[in-house]
Amino acid sequence: MKRRFRRENWLIALPVIALLLWTVVYPNAAVIAGSFENGLGHWREFAASPADREALWTTLIISVASVFASLAIGVPLAFLLGRFEFPGRRLLRAVATLPAALPPLVGVIAFLFLYGESGVITRVVQRAFGMAEAPWRLKGVGAIVFVHAYTMYVYVFLFVSAGLERFDATLDEAASGLGASTWQRLRRVTLPLLMPAVAGSMLLVFMNALGSFSAPYVFGGGLRVLSTQILASKTNGAMGLAYVETTVLALSAVAGLALFRWLDRKRRYTLASKGGRGRRIIRSRRIQILMSVASAVIVIALVLPHLMVILVSFARDGVWTTQVLPPEYTLENYRRLFSESELWRPITNSVSMALIATTGNLVVCFIAAYLIVFRRFAGRGLLELLVALPWAIPATAIALGLAATFNRNDLLSGRILLVGTFWILPLAYFIRDIPLVASAVESSLRQMDASLEDAARGLGASWLMTMRRVILPAARPGLVAGGLLAAVTAVGEFVASVVLYTHANRPISMEILAQLRALAFGTAAAYSVLLILLVLLMTLAARSVEERLA
Amino acid sequence: MTLALHGVTRRFGEFTAVDNLSVEVGPGELLALVGASGSGKTTTLRIAAGYEVPDAGTVTLGGNDITRVAPERRGFGMVFQHYALFPHMPVEENVAFGLEARGVSKEARLEKARAALASVGLDGAGSRAIQSLSGGEQQRVALARALVIEPRALLLDEPLSNLDPTLRQAMRDDLRAMLRRVGVPALFVTHDQEDAFAIADRIALLKKGKLLQSGTPEELYHAPASREVAAFIGRGSIVPAVDKGATATVTIGGVVRDLSVTRPNGAPPRVEEAYVLLRPDALELSRGAGVFAWRGRVTNRRFAGGVVVYRVQLADGVSVDVESQSGDAREDENVSVSPLKGPFPLVPA
Structure with missing residues (x-):
């Protein structure tokens, strides 16, 4: 019995492990090997280049600053919404996660329309104070961190909110019964217990900021960060240097990951709630008004980027120059998207590539998650690592690895030509979304009682029947949720696309960038609105699938 | 303080x-x-x-x-x-x-x-x-x-x-x-x-x-003050009775027994709707049919260390638990149950 099981494990596991080794490990190994192709030559070149040193430091500074900026917004907001009841709370809660729904590049251009040199807010302030020039420039580290904080605070907010929800209210009561003041309880009990959630979200923000591409690319000005340096080196044909930069970026990510693991090493407890505590109702009239005003301001700040993109999508291209708001409105932008085949092309490209990548994710990640959760075999640890690995590697690095590996047909060394073809982008999207889908399916499967599989087999069900009737239904919520997330990220993907796209398979994000460069703001915004609608449509589709199956 | x-x-x-x-x-x-x-x-x-x-x-x-x-x-x-x-x-x-x-x-x-x-x-x-x-x-x-x-x-x-x-x-x-x-x-x-x-x-x-x-x-x-208290404290059956002050009569299957009772603090001298609490250790079980005893059938026998506790189904839908030292009666056996000497708690409704 045991023996048969062992053979079966390997029969299922080997193809998956081989696929992951080939698509995830091999390209990155190729990048590292490539960085040493002439000994330490490329590394010396990197170390000697002031631009690269500046890029490394700027990347780290931006990442750390983004973490603290996100904390500064996310933690207080989570406490405010989690612990207090006040007029406007529901609305604020509803829009608090809105920034995460903006595809990365769309968020960036929304900020450009709002706070850029010719942005609406900038001009309003400029007019109001009668200044000759724009009161600020949306450039450099500050601008990048500003955008990061807006889109990434959501991680902190969600993690800390979940932590507060799981927080065992009796711990707080116990502390107060023992004589601890509000401040003592916060410092000694609440915050230390929320640390795992805070640390987890800090890591997430750090990794995202480290690999962030769109904000530095659009707002960087002369500023260099590693991800943009990689693309610049690749474009200039300095592949050796690009390999070194990619290796350094990936190493920074791994180092960050290791640092957080180490900081979090001592915690072994989990928060298990027996019913969290209710929200405190604010009764003071004055504080109520203050809070309503504050939450109204926050709500406006959060929805403004979305509204701005929608507004600009109706603006006639080329006439918005020095006015505060676009002067002329038209449906022309949308009409052109739907009628001109060249403009429609990126939309079908993005949708079909996202569907292919997501289908691949669902199949591979289901098998991997099943093996990880239910089977004990020697390769299980390796499989877990492989599935998590793409998460630790910034997207630019993944993309460059693919560019370095699948650039020619050489079956003996495991290379096939994908670069320049349609297939390279779906592959990149697939790799990026492996950890997302796998962890969603894993957590669904972990909620299933492991003995159910044994029970099904004990009742005489074949392996296939057990899969179909027992395991698959248990994995379904994870498959739907993970598949949705994967499809949503893939359809708006920008970072890997900018490295690997060709004109024929250009996705929506690249077209937005191209339109932006041509100063066709209206068209770029129309694409962005379409992208947001696509995300919305997918979410609704996933919800109806889940409801129909449940 | x-x-x-x-x-x-x-x-x-x-x-x-x-x-x-x-x-x-x-x-x-x-x-x-x-x-x-x-x-x-x-x-x-x-x-x-x-x-x-x-x-x-x-x-x-x-x-x-x-x-x-x-x-x-x-x-x-x-x-x-x-x-x-x-x-x-x-x-x-x-x-x-x-x-x-x-x-x-x-x-x-x-x-x-x-x-x-x-x-x-x-x-x-x-x-x-x-x-x-x-x-x-x-x-x-x-x-x-x-x-x-x-x-x-x-x-x-x-x-x-x-x-x-x-x-x-x-x-x-x-x-x-x-x-x-x-x-x-x-x-x-x-x-x-x-x-x-x-x-x-x-x-x-x-x-x-x-x-x-x-x-x-x-x-x-x-001296439970009410039927609810007696039920919560448990251990025993609450049986309808007619309150006569110092005693109360309990009639089961036509067999009438007059039991001496203790009254809870502050209870009126006569309680309209009264019960007595029959604890397992205040009852006696004998095999076969006794003369002035309530007759019934053993539905459950449970060894409780030292004693055996019987659940006996009596007439009129009353069932009681009885402790017995000997424990030789079996399940489904016909037995008789009689109250030992009281006093028994009188319980107002």
Whole structure:
């Protein structure tokens, strides 16, 4: 019995492990090997280049600053919404996660329309104070961190909110019964217990900021960060240097990951709630008004980027120059998207590539998650690592690895030509979304009682029947949720696309960038609105699938 | 100092959790709040602790009104049902937390914490992690944490409910001994009347937020004030009877027996709708048909160590539990049951 099981494990596991080794490990190994192709030559070149040193430091500074900026917004907001009841709370809660729904590049251009040199807010302030020039420039580290904080605070907010929800209210009561003041309880009990959630979200923000591409690319000005340096080196044909930069970026990510693991090493407890505590109702009239005003301001700040993109999508291209708001409105932008085949092309490209990548994710990640959760075999640890690995590697690095590996047909060394073809982008999207889908399916499967599989087999069900009737239904919520997330990220993907796209398979994000460069703001915004609608449509589709199956 | 609740009421929306309740606990006294879940006993404890402010009524300590004093300024020691130990602190930091909040220096508070741990039988456990403790150890750490602040009153929420049965027996005795030693009013909540009997000096029985009866365990056992009290205390069958003052008659299957009864405090001289409580140890079982006995059939036989407890189905839909030393009657056997000499508790409806 045991023996048969062992053979079966390997029969299922080997193809998956081989696929992951080939698509995830091999390209990155190729990048590292490539960085040493002439000994330490490329590394010396990197170390000697002031631009690269500046890029490394700027990347780290931006990442750390983004973490603290996100904390500064996310933690207080989570406490405010989690612990207090006040007029406007529901609305604020509803829009608090809105920034995460903006595809990365769309968020960036929304900020450009709002706070850029010719942005609406900038001009309003400029007019109001009668200044000759724009009161600020949306450039450099500050601008990048500003955008990061807006889109990434959501991680902190969600993690800390979940932590507060799981927080065992009796711990707080116990502390107060023992004589601890509000401040003592916060410092000694609440915050230390929320640390795992805070640390987890800090890591997430750090990794995202480290690999962030769109904000530095659009707002960087002369500023260099590693991800943009990689693309610049690749474009200039300095592949050796690009390999070194990619290796350094990936190493920074791994180092960050290791640092957080180490900081979090001592915690072994989990928060298990027996019913969290209710929200405190604010009764003071004055504080109520203050809070309503504050939450109204926050709500406006959060929805403004979305509204701005929608507004600009109706603006006639080329006439918005020095006015505060676009002067002329038209449906022309949308009409052109739907009628001109060249403009429609990126939309079908993005949708079909996202569907292919997501289908691949669902199949591979289901098998991997099943093996990880239910089977004990020697390769299980390796499989877990492989599935998590793409998460630790910034997207630019993944993309460059693919560019370095699948650039020619050489079956003996495991290379096939994908670069320049349609297939390279779906592959990149697939790799990026492996950890997302796998962890969603894993957590669904972990909620299933492991003995159910044994029970099904004990009742005489074949392996296939057990899969179909027992395991698959248990994995379904994870498959739907993970598949949705994967499809949503893939359809708006920008970072890997900018490295690997060709004109024929250009996705929506690249077209937005191209339109932006041509100063066709209206068209770029129309694409962005379409992208947001696509995300919305997918979410609704996933919800109806889940409801129909449940 | 006496801890007292006077006419306390607490509503949650439409639901009245505690309804005009008054209880008192003297110094060194152990009062158990007993009731089924939803009876308001935990809310009552939380009002005493200051986590809930009553909608009506007052809480006093030594005559001073503390109804609106915040929990952190009451100086009470509380043991929570799931102990509420801080998972991110080792044992001694947990125990020393209350002293830390009072600004006691680090050495002094750790020394006191270790002494408190020793007093609950956990010497040398100070540096252990909370997660490594067994349920019983966690319970004692929680107790040490409540005791080390030299509380003005002790409040315990289901202190034994998370322990396994053997440990529970042992902890009842320990707990009673420790609480008596501290000499402050102690109020504890339990749904288990055996815990209450074993530990408390007095018991207050609650139902739907109202006080059904309060008194010593003996009073509740021997003179339950109502059918509900008798049913909650358990052990025995409640059988309709005709109250005749010093005696009551019970008729089952046409066989009439006149039983001497004890009447609960404050009961009227004649109770209209009366019952008597027939405890298993106040009944006698004999095989076959006795002359003046109630006849019935054994439906269940259970060995209870030393004695055998029979469930006997009598006439008129009455069924009783009977303890028997011999235990030679079998299931499905026809037997007869007669009352031993009383007095039997008379229970008003």
